[in-house]
Structures are given as C-alpha cells and as structure tokens.
Amino acid sequence: MSGPQLSLAIAVFLACAVEAVEAFTIVLAVGSTRKWSSALFGAAVAAVVLGILIAALGPALTVLPIGILRLVVGGLLLVFGLQWLRKAILRAGGAKALHDEAVAFQQESVAARRDALGEGVDSYSFAIAFKAVLLEGLEVAFIVLTFGANQHDVPLAALAAALAVVAVIAAGLVARAPLARVPENSVKFAVGVLLTTFGVFWGAEGAGASWPGGEAALPALALLILTGSWLMVRDLRAGRPQLAPEPS
Amino acid sequence: MRGAALGIWEFVVGDDWRVAFGIVVTLSATALIAALDLPAWWLSPIATLAILYWSVRRGSGRSRLMTK
Numbered sequence: 001m002s003g004p005q006l007s008l009a010i011a012v013f014l015a016c017a018v019e020a021v022e023a024f025t026i027v028l029a030v031g032s033t034r035k036w037s038s039a040l041f042g043a044a045v046a047a048v049v050l051g052i053l054i055a056a057l058g059p060a061l062t063v064l065p066i067g068i069l070r071l072v073v074g075g076l077l078l079v080f081g082l083q084w085l086r087k088a089i090l091r092a093g094g095a096k097a098l099h100d101e102a103v104a105f106q107q108e109s110v111a112a113r114r115d116a117l118g119e120g121v122d123s124y125s126f127a128i129a130f131k132a133v134l135l136e137g138l139e140v141a142f143i144v145l146t147f148g149a150n151q152h153d154v155p156l157a158a159l160a161a162a163l164a165v166v167a168v169i170a171a172g173l174v175a176r177a178p179l180a181r182v183p184e185n186s187v188k189f190a191v192g193v194l195l196t197t198f199g200v201f202w203g204a205e206g207a208g209a210s211w212p213g214g215e216a217a218l219p220a221l222a223l224l225i226l227t228g229s230w231l232m233v234r235d236l237r238a239g240r241p242q243l244a245p246e247p248s
Numbered sequence: 249m250r251g252a253a254l255g256i257w258e259f260v261v262g263d264d265w266r267v268a269f270g271i272v273v274t275l276s277a278t279a280l281i282a283a284l285d286l287p288a289w290w291l292s293p294i295a296t297l298a299i300l301y302w303s304v305r306r307g308s309g310r311s312r313l314m315t316k
Binding site (some may be wrong): 213236 | 297
C-alpha cells in the first residue's frame with residue numbers, strides 16, 4: 001500500500017468512525033427507549049441508500065479527466081476539511097462547547113419517550129434512526145467518493161469506511177452504552193488536517209500547479225496545516241474559559 | 249425543490265459561505281498563475297491557512313486572534 005493510499009484509508013476510517021459514533025448514539029437512544037427492530041430497520045435502510053449512492057457515483061467520477069477531477073475533488077475536500085478543522089479548533093480552543101455523547105443520548109432518549117408507541121413498525125424509531133445514519137453518513141460517502149475516485153481506489157475507501165462502522169458497532173456492543181470516551185474532537189481535528197492537506201494538494205494540482213517533490217510534499221503540507229491549526233487553538237485557549245459539553 | 253437546493257447548499261457550503269468563496273478564489277488564482285507558466289504551488293497553502301484563520305476568528309467572536 002502506497003503512502004497516499006494509506007493516508008486515504010486512515011482519513012476515511014477516522015471520518016467514518018467519528019460520524020458512526022454520533023449515529024450510534026442516536027440509534028441506541030431510540031432503540032433502547034422505543035423499539036429496537038424499527039430503529040435497526042431505519043439504520044439499515046439508510047446504510048443501503050448510502051451504499052447505492054457510492055456504487056452509482058463512484059464509477060461516474062472515475063471517468064472524469066484527472067485534471068478536472070483533482071480540481072473539483074480538491075475544492076470539495078478543502079470545503080469539508082476546513083469545516084471540520086474550524087469546528088475542531090473552536091472546540092479545542094474553548095470557543096465552542098465539546099460534543100458529549102452521554103448528553104446527546106440523554107436528550108434523544110427524553111425526546112423519544114414523548115411520542116406514543118404504536119403497533120408494528122414504530123415510525124418514530126425508524127425515521128430518527130434513518131435520518132441519523134443518512135445525515136451522518138452522507139459526508140462520509142462524499143469523502144469515500146472523492147478520495148477513492150482521485151486515488152482510483154473507491155473499493156479501498158469503501159472498505160475503510162465499512163471497517164470503521166464495524167469497529168464502532170463492536171465497541172458499542174461491548175460497552176452497551178454511548179461511546180462517550182471516544183476523543184471525538186481530536187479525531188475530527190486529525191480528519192480536518194488530512195482532508196485539508198489532500199484538498200490543498202489535489203486542488204492546486206488540478207488548477208495546473210506542480211508541487212516540488214510531487215507527493216513528497218504531502219507530509220510537509222500536513223505539518224504546516226497542523227502547526228497553523230495548533231497555533232490557533234493555543235491562542236484561543238489563552239484567552240477563554242472552557243465551556244460545558246454540548247449534545248450536538 | 250427549494251428545500252432540496254437549500255439542503256445541498258448547506259451540505260456543500262456549510263455554515264460559513266466565505267470559506268467556500270475563498271477556496272474558489274484561491275484555486276482560480278492558482279490556475280491563473282499556472283497558466284502564466286509561473287510557480288503556483290505556494291498560493292494554496294498560504295491562502296488556506298488565511299481562510300481558516302479568518303473563519304476561526306469569526307467563529308470565536310474575537311476581533312483579534314493569534315496576537316497577544
């Protein structure tokens with residue numbers, strides 16, 4: 001496995017794991033307070049929709065000329081990467097409250113108990129689980145598609161995403177509770193750095209620039225973005241009290 | 249239809265449209281410099297950190313960041 005392929009797999013695995021943790025919390029909340037079968041059915045249907053999206057768009061993206069593909073993919077990865085990084089920096093710096101799975105679980109459970117439980121498929125459990133998995137998974141699906149298409153290895157990206165989901169579900173089954181100990185913000189920070197690094201690299205290449213040293217420039221770029229982000233966190237921390245965790 | 253368009257906008261552009269706009273400007277400028285046969289690789293990393301800096305600054309509500 002080459003360096004960029006390994007980075008691709010790590011970025012997709014981490015991005016998928018962190019989104020899977022959030023989706024898992026919601027499915028666990030509605031499943032345990034209402035109806036497990038309906039919640040799992042909703043989650044499974046959403047996973048199938050995401051799979052169809054990747055299977056349909058993956059081959060279409062790979063036939064684009066490499067220059068256009070890198071420009072579009074680089075731009076999209078930059079938009080996503082900077083969104084992840086911005087939130088992670090604000091949270092790490094204390095300017096935005098940290099995401100807390102235990103609090104999110106509590107709030108989802110309270111909301112789930114409000115509606116009356118009917119016979120057959122519980123539409124509330126189905127809808128909430130479906131929406132959670134689809135919305136949390138959509139960004140991951142795009143990361144799988146963009147990274148995979150650019151490296152001409154959508155299957156590797158899809159495999160990394162699937163492994164992350166399996167790992168989160170396994171950890172959840174062992175814990176039998178929301179995965180509150182996962183250092184979500186650190187993972188989001190790492191994913192943000194990786195997405196931004198590849199976004200800068202591929203975006204500039206797609207625009208016609210040539211990197212000194214080719215792919216060897218990637219570690220230097222990652223270090224630069226990491227250092228810049230860390231400096232922003234450090235400065236935010238210097239002037240702010242820490243905020244209480246937030247549910248979402 | 250309007251809801252779908254808003255959803256796509258929200259998904260792609262996110263909560264700070266200036267970031268997406270800055271990226272479009274950066275990649276366009278990179279393409280322009282490269283078309284003039286000049287080294288263009290340096291622009292994206294610098295512009296990206298600048299875009300992130302301004303976005304974090306707006307998000308934190310601080311008027312000055314990274315200055316003590």
